[in-house]
Amino acid sequence: MDMLTQHRLIRRAQRGDPDAFATLMTDMAEYLTRTAYLYLADAHDVQDAISAATLAAFQALPQLKQPRHWRTWITRILIRQCYARYKVKAHEIYAQEHLPEPPADTGQLTTEEKMDLLAGLREINQAHALTLMMFYYHGLSIKEISALQDNPANTVKSNLRRGRQALRDWLGEDYL
Template sequence: MDMLLVKRAQKGDTEAFIQLIENHKISLYKTAKSYLKNEDDVADVMQDTILSAFEHMKDLNSVRYFKTWIIRILINQCNDLLRQRKRCVLVEWAEDVRTVTPENDRGFYELLEELPENCRTIFLLYYGEGFHTKEIAQILEMNENTVKSRLKRGRKKLEQVLCFE
């Protein structure tokens, strides 16, 4: 379904593009929220991401990688904002998770709080969004082995947390 929408959007169909954004807005929000604390910042980077994606739709080489492509744009927007502000942002997951996640997903996002910050986005993309390690490596512009090792490290941390509860 998405591949057909992407092809239509690349031909200038704005309705198809809007539907694509609708299909992926929760993923975009969750990813932005893993980088940014402030809701206004999240809204800004999402808006910038959507505008950039719309302007560069024709640059997308493979329609099947639309989600990877738009998440990469979003992450670049987040990193640009953080660089501009020259500050380290800590994510406050527990407060905001309740507003965007269904009841059955809350436990997953609360567990993410227990992870080191450099593992959270990887876990979100792998377990929350279903990306493969190779795709995550491309999105985050890092070595695939780094992604795998952070997943392994994060699993060990969560195992420790769950065994003590």
């Protein structure tokens, strides 16, 4: 969907048009699902988080001041919902087949190594982990991550570098 159409739909939704909001959410469905799976391993939790984020976004939509920040705004709402569910589920043991695939070219990794990588992402600084996930899982560019996080590009680069180093430290320098 182009930005002009998206801005018009956001303005209509802010005035109370549920169809406009539904169109916006339908357009974001795949992105929101992929994002939620980065934080939650269970499909039910993912759907619960998306549902709760949708409701929260619909209720708070009049507070969105600039339509150009729509994607960032809805992403932050979703991430908050995922963290709420993650805190509840953090101590449960998940079946390996329900874990999301780790980023990039990890086809040669064993299941244990994939689980260690995901555990490492959950253990390092959240800002660094989020930046790593956006870069590797979603394939977003530094410029796109910068816009989503409202951070300068150099901050995103620093977060990537620090995140990689923290992951190496957590896993061990020669782990992968």
